[in-house]
Amino acid sequence: MSTAVAESPADIKERNKKLIGEVLEAYPDKSAKRRAKHLNTYDAEKAECSVKSNIKSIPGVMTIRGCAYAGSKGVVWGPIKDMVHISHGPVGCGQYSWGSRRNYYKGTTGVDTFGTMQFTSDFQEKDIVFGGDKKLGKIIDEIQELFPLSKGISVQSECPIGLIGDDIEAVSKAKSKQYDGKPIIPVRCEGFRGVSQSLGHHIANDVIRDWVFDKAGEKNAGFESTPYDVAIIGDYNIGGDAWASRILLEEMGLRVIAQWSGDGTIAELENTPKAKLNILHCYRSMNYITRHMEEKFGIPWVEYNFFGPTKIEASLREIASKFDDKIKEGAERVIAKYKPQMEAVIAKYRPRLEGKKVMLYVGGLRPRHVIGAYEDLGMEVVGTGYEFAHNDDYQRTTHYVKDGTLIYDDVTGYEFEKFVEKVRPDLVGSGVKEKYIFQKMGVPFRQMHSWDYSGPYHGYDGFGIFARDMDIAINAPVWKLTKAPWS
């Protein structure tokens, strides 16, 4: 049974209200007013989360958010494996984001793929004073010399670039011309832009539109289409997620022509306008380019959720519904094929996890998308929130959460600690910065950005791993040892 106290929805709502009131009391008045808009309880009658989102974080509160650079280099661009991504500016940003996101890829690193390398212009004072454009030009020359198999270069701007007036677009254009139209792509994702990673996603999407699609010309003219071509959009292949998804789509008879962007290549980006359907996992980070492809190339898109058998099954049918009977039958075949395996996983783990309560705080899609997977295991999500969601994410969330779920947008370190302390869930799923705080409090934890270096969690093959990992976390013997017998 859960250690969290079971209460009626009315009791829970009352408790949450009190709890929100308590945490707000700790703030100076001005900040309490601002934070109040981001905290609420989901009320099934109102059918909305009733929180404000995508608003500047308050200074000094220990927001968990990152920046636009993290959204562009770390999320959207970084996983494109056959390009060199320059962290343009001082050394730190590239260093801290080096290899930490586990966007798996296949390739010979340093030769034809570059995903786990850190390329930086390592700005010095003179570059700030005199500008870094010359240096950038030279860097591109040196990449060309040392990495001849690189298929493109992106320039990921760090804070100073936009402040010192560098013209990275001019440098990129000139160099692209010099190197026979090689894609050299400037990205204005300076960390001070916007309020979180989110603007970085948007900027990166827009850059793909302007610097990949618009410049690809006739590159994909020879691409032979089939009626079953789809592109996976918004799967970063963390721990191999995109592969565990792709395999199902292929098994049902579809042809996946591109992965955005986990294990992705520039050729796949360029060919995507040839897709018949874009299937979108992380709505937050890639809805922009998906909508653009709909408008410009007439490619329809559908959102899907590959966490846990219930949602996978529904998603496979939803995707198949856009195709003919062959694919619809394919979907049913795939669902039937994996059913025994899913039943076995649930039979093994559900008794160990039944009734356990979970609090989440993650990024793009997971604060809602993983809820179904927990429910497949008999678990209940009692609180959830997003680092960088917009209102449309919270709208989508209402389809997943139960009456009385505590909702916290851009939660601060203080709030999250207090919420968990009072709600006492059996598991917290959040990021590495939060992990050890809750474990010290005696609350089991799983990293839900990096899968705690496990994975994949997507697809049928991923669900067994997800179930195993939640069991490992919750039922570890260590949680019974936190109190000394004499204290």
Next chain:
Amino acid sequence: MTETAEKIRDHFELFREPQYEELMENKRKNFENYVGDAEVARVSDWTKTKEYQDKNFAREALVINPAKACQPLGAVFAAVGFEKTLPFVHGSQGCVAYYRSHFTRHFKEPTSCVSSSMTEDAAVFGGLNNMIDGLANAYALYKPKMIAVSTTCMAEVIGDDLNAFIKNAKEKGSVPQDFDVTYAHTPAFVGSHITGYDNTMKGIVEHFWDGKSGTVEKLQRKPNESINFLGGFDGYTVGNLREIKRIFELMGVDYTIFGDNSDVWDTPADGEFRMYDGGTTLEQAANAIHAKATISMQEFCTEKTLATIADHGQEVVALNHPVGIAGTDRFLQAVSRITGKAIPEALTKERGRLVDAIGDSSAHIHGKKFAIYGDPDLCYGLAEFILELGGEPVHILATNGNKTWEAKVQALLDSSPFGKGCKVYAGKDLWHLRSLLFTEPVDFMIGNTYGKYLERDTGTPLIRLGFPVFDRHHHHRSPVWGYQGSMNVLVKILDKIFDEMDKSTNVSGKTDISFDIIR
């Protein structure tokens, strides 16, 4: 075969299954515009040549896989060493998320730090309001005893003036007038994380000793018998500082660890999260002015701080991350000379035990070639120990090393017959080292986690010593300083040597003639 519930296979095994290998192969063949195995092999081989090395070393602008981070990381490291001190980084907020993640991945511990969350409007108008609100919020929520402010490159480029801003914030009532807010400008485009450590420590020294930005009288130094100790930016800070305290206590020395983060990065799991734990008290930080001398374990990490301390009339002693017999001897002799306390028999015995262990094992290290990379002082200390063990530190590389450091390490190499033919590389990165490991191979490499990519590419076994170490747990809890710490380093080196011996002799019926049970 698909996944089964009996044996769950994750990424380690799953993607080696034929259905996934086929999936990846088809993806590559049909959609990736792949150049082909032959071309990849050709270029891969070319990157191993002297020709490639020459091009690689001709680089003037591009930096690849550097072994350094940026200043504010060092600022956070220094700040959390003081009692209930909250690091506050003025500038963009994403930086703080990165520092917190980076330390947490190394220590497997929380790292508390706040940002002033500056965005576009602050870029235009300056970050004063962010400072005013930020200090007020941080003070109200996290109830620190002190806030240590540093800067990201954004705040530096627009030229925010920390001293004026903090003054202003205090006037607005963000924190009480007499609340300790130290500050240091820590531009990421100057130096590295060790510079940020230095600037922050200097800022804290100046705050407490020189009248807290003109708000109180400067302290008058009244020399006493105590000594101050500065560890520098150190991935082993938890184990090392505890070892240093044990040594000082054995010697009966009156000491102040200036910046003691050994507890905050090693808190217990007992049901309570301690945002702050241990640390140098603010009273100790102020009283440190009266000490007889300050000893720094890392010269290149504390240049400005030591200069400031020297200006206040103290003797300063700068070491270079001493590891091994001679290095530890120098450290203890310096402490003994300054304090007048004899080196106790217990430590002399520890020394003897380390000599004994080296004597037992050095045959396995003698003549072995090593590559060492990392922070300048760490490189020096490890190189000195390798020489002492009869090993040859063939390549010594510090991306954040300067010419002075290079000359100093060269002098060390010149002092030993084992240093002949060894070379020092200041300002080079791990992609340079990759070339060196192909053209002038060594037996082992010593450095942080990022060396695992070099281990994969060049086959050079990696001995993990440095910062960060993300992919091994709890190493930071064991010291690498003192005779006992040096013993840990010795064992680490030997373990790798023996593991490699076993790995190269474990094929039954082929290589296992030498698969000995006794080594």
